[in-house]
Amino acid sequence: MTKQPFILTLYIFLFFNTAITYSQELKLSNLFCDNMVLQRGTEVPVWGIAAPKDRITVRFAGQKVSTKVGKDGKWMVALAPLEASKTPREMTIIGNTEIVLSNVVVGEVWICSGQSNMQFSVNNVPETKALLASSENIRSFEVKRTVSFKEEDNVFGKWQDAPPSSAVAFGFAYFLEKSANIPIGIIHASWGSSSLEAWMPRDMAKEFPYFRNIMDDFDADTLTRNRIKSAINSLEGWSNQEDIFMRRQPNILYNAMMKPLAPYACRGLVWYQGERNTRYYAGVPEVNGDNWFHRVIGMKEYGDVLQSWIRRYRKEWNNDKMHFSVVMLPGYGKGTNNNPDIDPTSPTAMSWAWMRESQMKVLDLPYTSVVNTIDLGDEKNVHPVDKLPIGIRLALAAEKYTLDKDVVAEGPIFREVEPLNHTLIVYFKNAQGLKTVDGNAPVGFWISDGSMQWQKAKAKIVGETVVLSHGDIKDPKFVRYAFAGKPDVNLVNSADLPAYPFRTDNVIPIDE
Template sequence: MKKQLLLFLSAFFIITSSLFAQITLPKILGHNMVLQRDKKVAIWGTATAGEKITVAFSKQIKTAVTDNSGNWLVYLNPLTASFTPREMTIKGKNTIVLKNILVGEVWLCSGQSNMEFAMRKYSKYDSLAKGYKPPVDDLNTADNPNIRIFLDRRKYMEPSPEHLGWDSAMGRPLVDFSAVGYYFAKDLYAKLKVPIGMISAAVPGSRIEPWIQASKLEIESQLKNGQILDKLSSDGGDPGKFYDTMIQPLIPYTFKGFLWYQGESNCFLNEDIRYAYKFKTLIESWRSDWKDKKLPFYFVQIAPYIYSEAKDARTHTTENLPEFWESQALVLNLQNTAMVTITDLVEKTTDLHPGNKWKIGHRLSLVSLNKAYGQKNVVCSGPVYQKMKTIDNTIEITFSNTGSGLASRDKKALSWFTIAGADKEFVPAKAIIEGDKVIVSAAGVQHPYYVRFGWHETAQSNFINKEGLPAVPFRTDNPWEKLFK
């Protein structure tokens, strides 16, 4: 009996040692992946402690020795873009060969349902009122093997010996992928002519807190006037829940930047400056995770919707959404951030999910082309409020991002401008374009102090630049701009 037990234990330890010796890779590393060009590329995994690991790709050979916990990491030298499928060989006590790898541009898109909104859902939208249908039925006709996609699933990201990898953006894999992410990639490919890789990590209904590492959210934000906000995590919302299961497993995969489309769930909470600080924390902590303080972070300002009619314990007004828009825009004070405005892409303000995902993806691509890829001739934003000047009984508003000129989309008088005197009693205003300025006035306001534009949850103004991009909602009496830091 004793001899049999010893034989069993011996066999057990041989088997378990053999299993532990296997190199294990994170799920994001696999067949068909796209590696980021022009940057050092991280390749990592686990194996037996003290084991020598060799990674070979594109005539490069990198080696590492696992630490006491079995972790290893190497960096490939920067690669040039390539459509040539190549193999990566990873050797330790066993060998893994990853096939059909391209080199190009890689982006991570994240957020809640509007970012998760899959191509299969998008295909059901049949309204043509505002161009909801793209010119091509991509769900059924997409056939570009140089656009690759990886769908980050919460219950899928644990490392394992399996290396199923990425998919080409066509056929069955495309059905469940983010429509915004796909159309962003499609436009980027058309302009850059390099392979594009998209990673989608989004969860419907999610607040921002689950996307932030819990320990990073335990902060007390301070306004410039010295006022201290309560700890942000006191708002609940399962801090770290999706960060731990969906974002952390991606670190340190090398990519170009982040795309973010989230906020509706926090807007339902009537959040303003608190959301801005949470958003700032998310951006800065993710950049810290990837050890790059300059990683581009581009986001979508949420769409018009009738939050005031929500049936919950809170009282919502028609101004809660504009205040939330304002809080989203505050993070533009951080470097390498940009915002896409979509007030014109909503057909029904009773629909929380605007159908025009292809245009949202397109606008994100315009931002990336202008800012991440240096194509300064690409106009990527509508008019943005800069400053005001009172002249007699009018207010002169100056804008940036005027493109080739300010305009009215329907050639009618500019809509959704209001003006007020010192009493802050706002009334509808007359707004006239003069060069890169708008002159605002109202007959009943002889001494104007303030102007607001698009300051209503259903506001869909006709005010654009000549490139067709909508003006960003604003109020000249923004209470947070000088306090946020």
């Protein structure tokens, strides 16, 4: 053997053995690092990789749990439920090496996900930004925005002893911390203009044929896949154009940004998404080069898909009580892709009202809440800056439904309607102290008889009800309240929380 081949052979030997040794080194998921927040009151999984058959021991808060690494090099242990603690402690993980994580606290952990209005920076909301100076006990894990063609085991990011960048996520954390007085951990995983389909696991195609068709076409689209591969492998990073292209694809955000978060112990997930799915009323449109990114389910079906999506996420986290808090889309004055210019106050226009109705379907599932934003938003701006009330209302919902606090977390919710002497009497839940914010008569109510010709109703508050009438309608049958793109509303309860939009008719549009 000559010297050169020997050196080459030795190099190859050392390379592969070094690679094997490196791959068998004790490693944790990136979710487990300095400054992390662990969820209180439930089992806490801790996981990573190591050499097969190695014994791994995790020590934290007086607990010591061990396991043997599987043949695939993966391991996981579960800490018993922990008490909340602001006191920083160390977690030690021992295998063929030892890892010590510092500044670990225990409190409430939430994932905050969605599209641009969740991504919307705290720096763009002066009222929320002003709270940074008085914030404490809030930590965050910012999930890197990236994609993958396969479900990943690990996520890019790290815990920081600092609030999240999202205005909604920070506002939520701020007011929740003030109420609970324990550490709050936010895992922020959002990406502007992403659809529900972008965050859907591939196996949901078994339940929804439309999603199966989308994924089949995506798999067969060599040009798209090569473009994505080129962007994510670029040493210089991808351009803004490539960024938009990737985040509007199906499934691949879930693979890279959500799948590897499970089963990190958390209380729940805040979901502020839906704008991308409002471009059509129903079905999945045919697409072309100009509107390829609109190939998503419409408003009519969104609620059914969202319900299944929640059930699927709970399965991934192995937690049937994982709470999902959905942010209702706020006021906005544009219509669908086929008819964008609408009357934003009309109760019959094809507007975001239909998406809000769809979002409310999640309340059919246990351990869910919908935060009402019907009094917020901007008629002409899809990115309104009034994010502070959303954070406040999200915190109230979490206090009521996950911390079991005796608080009013919602405004009036429609219960039933009763006809009486040419009027309609509307009954609500959560109607204690029913009033209007401006002291005037309630607005935003429309009524009709069997002809379905809607008229603005004359409305007055009587106790905890609203009585509706119109001089030209002798036999009123149906009510629509705040059922418009950007309705005028003023009805609240004693907690100053707005009444939820609703309709009592079952008429749906024939077309857009």
